[in-house]
Amino acid sequence: MKVVFDPRQTAHAPETYFRRGGFITHPEQPQRAILLRDALAGAGHEIVAPADHGLEPLYAVHDRGYVDFFRTAWTRWVEATGSTEAAVPNYHTGRREGRVPQGVVGQLGYYATDTACPVMAGTWEAIYWSAQSAVDAADQVLAGARMVYGLSRPPGHHASWDASNGFCFFNNAAAAARHLRRKFARVAVLDVDTHAGNGTQDIFYGDPDVFYASLHVDPADYPPYYLGYGDETGRDAGLGTTLNLLLNPGDGDAEIGLAVDRALAAIRDFGAEALVVSLGFDMAHDDPLSVVRCTADGFAATAAKITRFGLPTVLVQEGGYLGPSLSDNAVVFLNACDAALAADAAAG
Template identity: 40%
Template sequence: MKAAFTDLHRGHDPKRFVLRGKFAQGEERPERADRLTAGLQAGNHTLHPAEIFGQGPRLGVHTVDYLRFLEEAAAEWKLLADASDEVLGNVHPVRRGGTMPLSLTGRAGWYMQDMACGIGPETWIAASSATDVAVTAAEFVIEGERAAYALCRPPGHHAYRDMAGGHCFINNTAVAAQYLRSVHDRVAVLDIDIHHGNGTQAIFYDRPDVLTVSVHADPNRFYPFFWGYAHERGEGAGEGFNLNIPVAQGADNGAYVAAIEHSARTIAAFDPGVLVVALGLDASSDDPFGGAKVTAEGFRQAGAAIARMGLPTLFVQEGGYLSDSLGPNLTAVLGGFEAAA
């Protein structure tokens, strides 16, 4: 299938990630894209450089003030006395109303929900280019391709309308889904990253035109902790248009694929014109986050289950971290899809 990519992600290489109170190098590194590219080549998929669509698609789901913060924060941060080279919030207005302050430290806390989304000098170019990758691949589907793949880095599904978090800044999946709404009355999103797609859920939570479904490890003991529970069903006009299917941490191929198959009935009843798959590969048994124990065969079956939904399908890369099976698992899921499509 056609796969969109860009090399403009490479300068985004965050070095500070707080894990159990310690600073560590983040797992979201440029090498991920190299391994994913190898996975595409192994599956004989064709690589297409992203076209530039500008700010328009991003403004479909994000606020202009938040996008400006992402674009300008790193340069402004450098002017602060004794600052590191990455913007990282450490004071947050959680569960309080609060007022947006003038201080950049304060604004960083306002716009960043955790300490896994440091903004470096090239974060904006990478994150904004990733939406061009997603929209380029969405265009392939609009033009009639049965399926297309977007090699997005950084990932996006933890990003809210105006908040970064969990390695995510701009929600590529949501941007693509909103972009596809210009062509289809109803768009379904199926998130199979092992972390709940909390940003995507929140962006569409009160809307009946975009169904959001997420299969992920039980958030009681897994990021993003506060969202991803089965009782979250949407609100207002969107009530009933969000479905969470948590699986036990350590889920094997059977449990993971069954959860994806379980989502098919809800997606079919919604009758969407197109399906956007938020394709995390971090359910892998080799993934450093240890959320599940899915093998290449499990990913192949997941791809086949998605193909059987019978919809034009856009795959948007989300998580999936460094291991020798990252590339082969991408080959497996796309190959499984094509064999069953």
């Protein structure tokens, strides 16, 4: 399978993350992408560089001021504070009330919901090319490819219309889904990351043409905490186009498989013509952020179901952290997709 990746995505390299009362090594390391790329290349998947699709695919899913903020945020931060440490916001707007202020310190907090998304010298370059990798994968599907994988890093599904969250700046999967809408009347996003895709839900909540189905750990006591509940089903014209399927800590392949089945059945009922998969590997039993226990067989089963579902499909990398099985699970997943595609082709 084609794997779209640009090495500039590694330019954002946060060192520390404040969590549960202490500083830890930031889980969202550039090494994640390097491990995935190298393992997939070693397994015979073709690594290709994305074309530059410009800013329009980002403006299509984000506030224009939010996108533009990141182009100059680092330079302005250094000028304003004299600091060359990673810019971590320490003022926030509360529940989105208030207005965009003029200065970079206030803007940093306006456009962020947490401390997980520091702005650094290489942040713009990394998040721009992460998004371009997803959009380019979608572009290849628009051009007729059956399935392409955008190896996007930093991840995207926690990024909302105008705020970063949970290691995510630009919503790569949302940009891919909007891009697919150029050709396909109805598109679905299936999110199999272990965390709720609160940003993707936010972006498409009122959109009748994009169905968002996610399986994830119950957010009642797990990030992202504030969205991703079972009674959130969309609003206005988009009512009925959001489906959150909750897992419990300790769940394994069986429970995950049932949730995938339910999500795909709902996507079928919606009438989706193309699919974006927010592909996290952080359901893995040995992922450092995981509280569920997906095995390699579980990932292979999900991959086969998604492929046999039969739609033009963009896979977009989301979470999955530096546990022992990260790159193995990516290889298992993509190999299972290719095997199912080959079986389909043989069956005619």
